[in-house]
Every structure is written in C-alpha cells, then in structure tokens.
Amino acid sequence: MFETENKNTLSTYKLGLEYALEQDRNDELKSYRNQFHIPKDAGGNELIYMTGNSLGLQPKATKSYINQELEDWANLGVEGHLEAKNPWLPYHEFLTESMAKVVGAKPIEVIVMNTLTANLHFMMVSFYQPTKTRYKILIESDAFPSDKYAVESQLRHHGIDDKEGLILWKPRKGEELLNYEDLEAILETHGDEIALIMIGGVNYYTGQFFDLKRITKLGHQYGCKVGFDCAHGAGNVALNLHDSGADFAVWCTYKYLNSGPGSLAGCFVHERHAYNKNLNRFTGWWSHNKQTRFNMRDEFDQLPGAEGWQLSNPPILSMAAIKASLDMFNEVGIEKLIEKSKKLTVYFEFLLNQLGENVISIITPKNPKERGCQLSIQVKNANKTLHNKLTEAGVISDWREPDVIRCAPTPLYNSFEDVYGLVEKLKAILNE
CATH class of the missing domain: 3.40.640.10 (Type I PLP-dependent aspartate aminotransferase-like (Major domain))
Known part of the structure; x- marks a missing residue:
C-alpha cells in the first residue's frame, strides 16, 4: 500500500485493476469523460490519452457552440454583432x-x-x-x-x-x-x-x-x-x-x-x-x-x-x-478538478514506483502542492524507441528530448483505469 495526504484526506492506493475500477465507480466527476471525444485506434478501441498538457481533448458540446455562431453568421450576417444568440460585439x-x-x-x-x-x-x-x-x-x-x-x-x-x-x-x-x-x-x-x-x-x-x-x-x-x-x-x-x-x-x-x-x-x-x-x-x-x-x-x-x-x-x-x-x-469548479487531479497523479506515481527506482525516475516534485497532474518520467537507458512502443501499444503520451516521457492524467476525462492501463503497458514493454 501507498499512503499520501491530499487535502487532509488520507488516500490509500492498492494494486490491481479492480481497485482502479472501484475508484472510477466512486468518482463524482466520472460522467464528464463521456462529454469528450476520446481518440480510438483503427479497431475502434479507445486510446489511453495522456497529453492534455499538450492538447486537450474536444468536448462533444464544442461543435454545437461553434455551429450556433455559424448559423447566426449565415442567417444574420453583420447583424450578428448585436442580434446573434450570443452577440459577437x-x-x-x-x-x-x-x-x-x-x-x-x-x-x-x-x-x-x-x-x-x-x-x-x-x-x-x-x-x-x-x-x-x-x-x-x-x-x-x-x-x-x-x-x-x-x-x-x-x-x-x-x-x-x-x-x-x-x-x-x-x-x-x-x-x-x-x-x-x-x-x-x-x-x-x-x-x-x-x-x-x-x-x-x-x-x-x-x-x-x-x-x-x-x-x-x-x-x-x-x-x-x-x-x-x-x-x-x-x-x-x-x-x-x-x-x-x-x-x-x-x-x-x-x-x-x-x-x-x-x-x-x-x-x-x-x-x-x-x-x-x-x-x-x-x-x-x-x-x-x-x-x-x-x-x-x-x-x-x-x-x-x-x-x-x-x-x-x-x-x-x-x-x-x-x-x-x-x-x-x-x-464542475476548479477546486474539484484539482482534488481529483491529485488523487489520479499520486495513484500514477504509486504504480510507477512499483516498477523500481533502478528502472524509473520521476523528475516531477513528489509534493502534490508543487506539481499539477503531469509526471515527467525518465526511464534508465531508454530513448525515444520506448515512447514509440508506448504509442504502438495505444498510449498517447509526450516525448521531450533528451529522455523524458510526459504524461498528464487530466481529471475531466482521464480515469484511474487509464492510469492503470498505461503503467501495465509500460511494464510489458520494459519486460520484453
């Protein structure tokens, strides 16, 4: 077990998929994931998307918000500056x-x-x-x-x-x-x-x-x-x-x-x-x-x-x-998002630590107050080939030279299952 203090709430993390699924079931923000388009592979399976620190996913509502302005432009022309549903001026x-x-x-x-x-x-x-x-x-x-x-x-x-x-x-x-x-x-x-x-x-x-x-x-x-x-x-x-x-x-x-x-x-x-x-x-x-x-x-x-x-x-x-x-x-409120973010990221850190310090080094601060949801991971003796293999395994992460993989479990659309799946795929690649 791994224990950490998050906003005075003691959170205990455990290994295994069932624990991750349980955390997702108990997550009060879980419904927001369904409000985003999650990228999929050629077979229609959702990818594990961990690059909200580079480009956030598209909310499903975005299209209707933009379409409203396109319709008002089409129907009102210049009058849309004052007469659009959401006036442009x-x-x-x-x-x-x-x-x-x-x-x-x-x-x-x-x-x-x-x-x-x-x-x-x-x-x-x-x-x-x-x-x-x-x-x-x-x-x-x-x-x-x-x-x-x-x-x-x-x-x-x-x-x-x-x-x-x-x-x-x-x-x-x-x-x-x-x-x-x-x-x-x-x-x-x-x-x-x-x-x-x-x-x-x-x-x-x-x-x-x-x-x-x-x-x-x-x-x-x-x-x-x-x-x-x-x-x-x-x-x-x-x-x-x-x-x-x-x-x-x-x-x-x-x-x-x-x-x-x-x-x-x-x-x-x-x-x-x-x-x-x-x-x-x-x-x-x-x-x-x-x-x-x-x-x-x-x-x-x-x-x-x-x-x-x-x-x-x-x-x-x-x-x-x-x-x-x-x-x-x-x-949702930024406070609730940050609360979930800390839980996700500490859980991520906990799972990575199971791989061993002789394999993985996390250069992001350990104190949750000194970081956001991103963890920057160095894997000993690895190069961009490791990142490429992660991508092929269905994980969208972020490579930064010379030797860092950046992953950001974003609270609006990432899940504990995402975090679990990412680490399992990383473990499998390292054990090849």
Whole structure:
C-alpha cells in the first residue's frame, strides 16, 4: 500500500485493476469523460490519452457552440454583432468571469485575446521598461523555448545584447528542479540590474509548479516587475493570480482548457495597474472606450483593466470553443478538478514506483502542492524507441528530448483505469 495526504484526506492506493475500477465507480466527476471525444485506434478501441498538457481533448458540446455562431453568421450576417444568440460585439465578456475563476483572478484582471506568445510580447511592452542600469530579464534556464526566444527578442529590440541581458535561474548540478534559495542568491547579486522576472508557472519539462506568490514578493522586494507564463498551469493548478501579486500572466487555452489547436489565449494584469493610463502599451480600437468605439474619429480613450490591452475584434469561432470548455469548468469548479487531479497523479506515481527506482525516475516534485497532474518520467537507458512502443501499444503520451516521457492524467476525462492501463503497458514493454 501507498499512503499520501491530499487535502487532509488520507488516500490509500492498492494494486490491481479492480481497485482502479472501484475508484472510477466512486468518482463524482466520472460522467464528464463521456462529454469528450476520446481518440480510438483503427479497431475502434479507445486510446489511453495522456497529453492534455499538450492538447486537450474536444468536448462533444464544442461543435454545437461553434455551429450556433455559424448559423447566426449565415442567417444574420453583420447583424450578428448585436442580434446573434450570443452577440459577437461583447462575446469576450461571456468568458471573463469563468476564466477569472479558473486562474484565481478578478474579472477586471482577465481578458481572452490573441495567442500566448503574442500576449507575452504585449505584456513586455508594458512591464519590461529597461533603463541603463536596470535592464536584465530573469527566466528559468529550461524555460519553454518560445518564452526564451520572446525575451531574447525583447532585449534585442531595446538594443541590449541578448546574452548579456539574460539571467538564467538554473538547477543545481545533478538536479532537475529549481531551488528558491538559488533564486534569492541571484537577486541578492543582480536584483538592482533586473527589470523583469518572467517564469513559467509550471515548468513544461519537469512539471514543477512554482510558488508564484513567493517569487513575486521576492522580485518586488528588489524593484523588479514579475510575470508568469501559465500555459501549463491554467486549468491544472490553483494559480491564485490575484493573490500572487504578479504584475501580469499569460496562458494558452488549448491544453488543459480544451479549446482546440491554436485557440485564443488568456491574459492577466493585476488590478493595481487597471487604471494606469501612463503604462506604455500597444493599442487598437478594441482597447478604446466601448461607448464611443464606433464614433471612429474620437481620440483614444483607454479602457480600464485587462480589456485595455486588446487590439482587435476577436475571432468568434475560437471564442465559442473556449466558451464550451469554460462552461464545463464553471459547472464542475476548479477546486474539484484539482482534488481529483491529485488523487489520479499520486495513484500514477504509486504504480510507477512499483516498477523500481533502478528502472524509473520521476523528475516531477513528489509534493502534490508543487506539481499539477503531469509526471515527467525518465526511464534508465531508454530513448525515444520506448515512447514509440508506448504509442504502438495505444498510449498517447509526450516525448521531450533528451529522455523524458510526459504524461498528464487530466481529471475531466482521464480515469484511474487509464492510469492503470498505461503503467501495465509500460511494464510489458520494459519486460520484453
């Protein structure tokens, strides 16, 4: 048996398929799996889908949400902006409250717009304001590549050498996870040179969930602006963005938020910046006062809050897909999802541990409070061939160079039986 503490509830995990099936029978969220399209093999058998951390599955309701907008477009044309069942003009407002709940923010602090890296750039226009003495950007050394490319390009845009201006928070030799004491040491040495700290809220590779509030407090103590890329956190962990005090955060919606490939992204700007019209930013007509937007010839009048960072009228079909998912999140509640997520992931960890430490290494933090549902697995002496064999066995997982298989048992549609089946298939491949 394996015991762990989850939200003060002692959960005991056991081996065997019957235990997994029993957990699924007792799962109050089990019906939600049936509300998703589960990919199948050529024989019509459901695959074990463990890549919600890369692309979430499609809710069955998504098609009807999009079809509603297609019908209104067909029947109403331009009048759909005001006369559609869900009028297009204020459509983004239909998403705000639900999205704010998911990320732990106030509605004034949240907007759905653009795509992830575009939003990161727009945030850096406002919150990366280098001076001759304070111009460096601090990121984690193994940040998602797009984040690294984006901050390097911002440095170059301001005429700063992208190697000299970038400070990397690195793990200690022989370790995979980052240590807060090392971050403190960096800031003690370079704090007065750092203009911006920009960290991935949950690291894409290790699955480490950072203490956003701790990092923000530390950064602000040294006069740095602080932002987070929450692509692997939104819909997965309790981000509590407002309470974190972060200046900004960005995230995508196609992973845990199940809104479809390349869908629109989310953006958070803390309410203390909501009415600051002196913040440098790029603007467009969608960040202009809604009441006078269509007067066309008025001088720019900044909207307050995160809405004031919009540029263009948004793609409604993408927002419809986001609404389909967020309505489900709103129905379930992020707290219940996180509770099930922890149970699934600890059960997954328990089964992997049965394979032996000399075979499997989990580089994701052991403490459930320091991770989401993703476990990053290293298998000794393995290469991508192992991942390919898992795929052939009906497991959709995720390979990341040089030697990690990422699996994310996602609480809305993954089951304990999925987790059991994955580990059984992995065990069979290792025993070949």
